[in-house]
Amino acid sequence: MVQIASITFQNTDEAxxxxxxxxxxxxxxxxxxxxxxxxxxxxxxxxxxxxxxxERIGRDWDPQELHLVLVSMAGNVDEDDDTFxxxxxxx
Amino acid sequence: xxxxxxxxxxxxRRHTFGHIARRKxxxxxxxxxxxGTLDLQATDNFHYKPLWEPEYWVYDTRKTAVVMKDWYDxxxxxxxxxxxxxxxRANMQQAVERTFSFVEKRAMLDGLDADWREKxxxxxLPMRHVxxxxxxNMTNICDRGYGTAVxxxxxxxxxxxxxxxxxxxxxxxxxxxxxxxxLDTAKTAWMDAPHWQDMRHMVEDTLVVKDWFEQYVAQxxxxxxxTHAFAFDIMDSAGQTKGGAPISMMTExxxxxxxxxxxxxxAVIKTAAAESDANRALISGWAKGWLSRAVDAVKPLCAHxxxxxxxxxxxxxxLSARFAKLGLAL
Amino acid sequence: MAAKKLGLKQRYALMTxxxxxxxxxxxxxxxxxxxKFEGIKITDWSKWEDPFRxxxxxxxxxxxxxxxxxxxxxxxxxxxxGQMGVSDxxxxxxxxxxxxxxxxxxxQAHRGFAHAGRHLRGVGPRVxxxxxxxxxxxxxxxxxxxxxxxxxxxxxxxxxRHMHDRxxxxxxxxxxxxxxxxxxxxxxxxxxxxxxxxxxxxxxxxPFMSGAAYNGDMATVTFGFSAQSDESRHxxxxxxxxxxxxEQHPDNLPIVQKWVDKWFWRGHRVLGLVAMMMDYMLPxxxxxxxxxxEIYFTEAGGALFQDLERYGLRVPKxxxxxxxxxxxxxxxxxxxxxxxxxxxxxxxxxPSDEEMDWLSEKYPNTFDKYYRPRYEMWREMxxxxxxxxxxxxxxxxxxxxxxxxxxxxxDPTTIAFRSSEYKGDRYHFCSDGCKDIFDxxxxxxSQSWLPVHQIFQGNCGGATVPDxxxxxxxxxxxxxxxxxxxxxxxxxxxxxxxxxxVAG
Numbered sequence: 001m002v003q004i005a006s007i008t009f010q011n012t013d014e015a016x017x018x019x020x021x022x023x024x025x026x027x028x029x030x031x032x033x034x035x036x037x038x039x040x041x042x043x044x045x046x047x048x049x050x051x052x053x054x055e056r057i058g059r060d061w062d063p064q065e066l067h068l069v070l071v072s073m074a075g076n077v078d079e080d081d082d083t084f085x086x087x088x089x090x091x
Numbered sequence: 092x093x094x095x096x097x098x099x100x101x102x103x104r105r106h107t108f109g110h111i112a113r114r115k116x117x118x119x120x121x122x123x124x125x126x127g128t129l130d131l132q133a134t135d136n137f138h139y140k141p142l143w144e145p146e147y148w149v150y151d152t153r154k155t156a157v158v159m160k161d162w163y164d165x166x167x168x169x170x171x172x173x174x175x176x177x178x179x180r181a182n183m184q185q186a187v188e189r190t191f192s193f194v195e196k197r198a199m200l201d202g203l204d205a206d207w208r209e210k211x212x213x214x215x216l217p218m219r220h221v222x223x224x225x226x227x228n229m230t231n232i233c234d235r236g237y238g239t240a241v242x243x244x245x246x247x248x249x250x251x252x253x254x255x256x257x258x259x260x261x262x263x264x265x266x267x268x269x270x271x272x273x274l275d276t277a278k279t280a281w282m283d284a285p286h287w288q289d290m291r292h293m294v295e296d297t298l299v300v301k302d303w304f305e306q307y308v309a310q311x312x313x314x315x316x317x318t319h320a321f322a323f324d325i326m327d328s329a330g331q332t333k334g335g336a337p338i339s340m341m342t343e344x345x346x347x348x349x350x351x352x353x354x355x356x357x358a359v360i361k362t363a364a365a366e367s368d369a370n371r372a373l374i375s376g377w378a379k380g381w382l383s384r385a386v387d388a389v390k391p392l393c394a395h396x397x398x399x400x401x402x403x404x405x406x407x408x409x410l411s412a413r414f415a416k417l418g419l420a421l
Numbered sequence: 422m423a424a425k426k427l428g429l430k431q432r433y434a435l436m437t438x439x440x441x442x443x444x445x446x447x448x449x450x451x452x453x454x455x456x457k458f459e460g461i462k463i464t465d466w467s468k469w470e471d472p473f474r475x476x477x478x479x480x481x482x483x484x485x486x487x488x489x490x491x492x493x494x495x496x497x498x499x500x501x502x503g504q505m506g507v508s509d510x511x512x513x514x515x516x517x518x519x520x521x522x523x524x525x526x527x528x529q530a531h532r533g534f535a536h537a538g539r540h541l542r543g544v545g546p547r548v549x550x551x552x553x554x555x556x557x558x559x560x561x562x563x564x565x566x567x568x569x570x571x572x573x574x575x576x577x578x579x580x581x582r583h584m585h586d587r588x589x590x591x592x593x594x595x596x597x598x599x600x601x602x603x604x605x606x607x608x609x610x611x612x613x614x615x616x617x618x619x620x621x622x623x624x625x626x627x628p629f630m631s632g633a634a635y636n637g638d639m640a641t642v643t644f645g646f647s648a649q650s651d652e653s654r655h656x657x658x659x660x661x662x663x664x665x666x667x668e669q670h671p672d673n674l675p676i677v678q679k680w681v682d683k684w685f686w687r688g689h690r691v692l693g694l695v696a697m698m699m700d701y702m703l704p705x706x707x708x709x710x711x712x713x714x715e716i717y718f719t720e721a722g723g724a725l726f727q728d729l730e731r732y733g734l735r736v737p738k739x740x741x742x743x744x745x746x747x748x749x750x751x752x753x754x755x756x757x758x759x760x761x762x763x764x765x766x767x768x769x770x771x772p773s774d775e776e777m778d779w780l781s782e783k784y785p786n787t788f789d790k791y792y793r794p795r796y797e798m799w800r801e802m803x804x805x806x807x808x809x810x811x812x813x814x815x816x817x818x819x820x821x822x823x824x825x826x827x828x829x830x831x832d833p834t835t836i837a838f839r840s841s842e843y844k845g846d847r848y849h850f851c852s853d854g855c856k857d858i859f860d861x862x863x864x865x866x867s868q869s870w871l872p873v874h875q876i877f878q879g880n881c882g883g884a885t886v887p888d889x890x891x892x893x894x895x896x897x898x899x900x901x902x903x904x905x906x907x908x909x910x911x912x913x914x915x916x917x918x919x920x921x922x923v924a925g
């Protein structure tokens with residue numbers, strides 16, 4: 001069975017550039033709109049790149065700022081200074 | 092239309108929740124501190140005795156010998172609830188960030204006298220372990236204490252100690268170029284250096300105190316006061332002629348914190364002691380015992396840093412006077 | 422000296438790891454007296470992988486920012502009488518259920534994580550648990566502050582604290598958390614950190630908060646989603662706990678499996694209240710309980726348990742039963758509350774034709790066959806002035822404490838009964854899941870403070886229903902009974918009429 005990695009954001013101005021970055025960086029992403037929230041699903045993994053978000057907001061962005069807009073997620077978390085990854089695969 | 096809508100009045104049917112109205116009267120609105128604190132902890136009809144301590148319920152007034160008719164008398168004069176607490180600390184932390192970047196940009200720590208730099212490493216940096224002990228004790232008080240009025244600010248204090256341990260860690264990293272070496276040296280001092288052993292012994296003894304209010308007296312009233320007065324008054328002044336000014340700037344958080352914390356701790360102790368002669372006797376005994384222990388534990392540190400321990404007597408005198416003002420009999 | 426730049430992981434390690442030490446003046450087992458009796462074996466605490474490497478500087482910064490935003494919304498909600506802007510007065514009952522049933526659990530979590538944050542031996546899990554303790558305090562306080570505005574205008578909120586310790590259905594969530602709190606620190610972490618936060622919390626918060634958004638309750642949606650942003654951190658802590666325990670020692674697997682089975686089932690039973698809220702209490706419905714179960718348990722839980730298979734952990738026992746029950750649970754729960762509306766702290770009603778059609782569509786296998794006829798009969802009875810009240814006190818399941826109204830798996834017209842004997846007494850259960858839990862820990866569950874037993878033993882204010890309701894501090898005729906004719910409804914209708922007049 002394919003394992004779905006998932007991340008849900010608040011549907012706010014602040015989250016929108018991040019959602020856009022995720023859409024751009026994750027081919028095959030599925031988007032589910034809910035009242036007040038957006039759930040993004042993808043087989044196996046989802047990655048959020050600092051650079052992609054920064055391009056969209058025009059300032060430095062710390063991946064820990066995700067804390068401000070996250071609603072939920074599924075998958076194993078790996079975060080460093082440049083990326084935030086949710087995945088079911090094991091290195 | 093909008094303007095007209097605003098004129099539509101709607102009378103509230105009640106001002107606050109029943110448990111708060113019963114304390115304050117039904118026709119008074121309650122503050123967010125009150126609604127977020129008073130009676131928030133469950134009090135009745137628990138289902139199961141804890142597997143780990145079956146002699147008590149999870150929330151049980153018998154976990155301390157101190158007796159209060161109403162544990163919600165121990166109010167926090169700062170009226171902190173989560174939001175106001177966090178916003179206050181975020182503001183203090185912002186000043187820390189500015190200071191660290193100011194100091195680091197100008198390489199101000201390079202101006203420390205070599206021998207003072209050593210003292211910072213073997214006597215200031217191990218304070219992060221003292222802070223970690225304080226974090227454990229204040230977390231324990233949140234766990235074992237009775238009533239949100241005292242348990243919630245105890246968790247705030249626990250996180251404050253963690254934050255201060257991390258500020259001290261950053262001073263170490265600023266000194267050793269982010270290698271962490273200075274923190275290792277400091278930990279070795281904490282574990283093995285003779286001047287730290289009385290202190291470490293005392294801290295470890297506080298970790299196993301069963302009566303949570305005694306632990307509160309030991310930690311919040313006594314040890315915080317004694318160790319901070321040593322590290323951020325005595326040691327800080329001694330450092331001024333040895334290039335230590337940037338360290339003062341980097342530990343300004345602690346100075347501000349102590350002033351604020353003292354207001355809370357004094358209110359709690361004063362109220363609990365005023366409740367009954369039995370409480371007063373208990374708390375006085377604990378304060379006396381832990382004060383003499385803490386003063387003895389800080390003497391070797393003081394001797395190590397400034398050559399002799401005479402400065403400690405001023406801490407003892409000040410605290411004795413403060414305790415007397417709280418109604419304690421030493 | 423040129424400082425090397427620290428990455429997130431290193432910085433966190435240097436600032437947090439190493440703060441603790443091996444005590445020598447007091448034995449470590451005295452300092453940490455509670456982390457061995459459960460039989461969990463930890464060989465190396467340093468193998469703990471910190472999820473979300475937050476230091477206090479960032480914690481304060483982010484959390485302060487969240488709080489500034491949240492309280493700005495709450496202030497404007499109050500200033501604009503936002504409580505009157507929701508989809509319908511019925512909606513408010515969902516919030517009553519939340520404040521009386523869920524918020525006190527947030528408080529319990531706050532104190533429970535303080536216990537774990539003190540008593541786990543590793544510094545990494547301890548710091549994570551302490552932050553969660555603080556977060557949970559945030560949740561209960563922001564909930565109370567948000568709902569405070571509703572309390573000023575609607576019934577059913579004012580006695581939430583008093584009621585949580587006493588009222589019959591609130592003993593369901595209360596006993597759930599008392600169970601976790603009275604367990605050892607590792608079971609607590611698996612129960613709340615993993616089973617509840619990771620596996621089940623989405624089913625509570627996402628539908629509730631999306632429901633709030635859809636029904637025009639901007640204050641609740643704001644605190645809800647703001648709380649969820651902490652929840653993501655908690656979820657990663659929960660999953661890390663499981664992995665860590667399973668990686669540390671093979672002997673941990675059977676213990677952890679038993680806890681996962683237990684807490685999955687306990688959580689599933691508590692969430693029955695959410696199921697009913699979603700399917701019956703939201704005037705504008707977001708998704709059905711069954712759909713939510715498919716997304717958040719079948720799909721997300723499926724991926725998770727597939728991942729955990731490599732440790733030998735299997736899907737919780739009776740997950741299949743829970744999935745089958747998703748067809749029935751909300752209907753059976755709402756029916757219980759409809760019958761006992763006189764003893765409930767919120768209002769009930771029968772679903773409208775339109776709502777019944779929605780339920781038929783969402784539950785094509787069960788609604789028309791088993792539940793529509795019941796509601797239609799009750800509707801007829803109401804018309805004839807014979808609204809059905811159940812005046813007998815129900816038998817309760819000793820484990821989950823829900824009235825024994827659930828049906829046999831695969832046989833929705835037969836009530837399920839199970840029982841066990843312990844020290845000469847017979848204990849009753851609603852399901853195999855609840856019976857197993859009792860049989861594993863009979864000395865614990867035989868202590869259950871069962872509301873109906875307590876009433877019969879004379880511990881709840883007296884022998885009659887009015888006595889008991891008075892003991893609950895229930896404002897009879899305002900807090901309880903049907904929505905139609907309630908003071909809530911009158912105030913709502915008056916406001917709407919006035920609004921229309923002003924609008925011309």
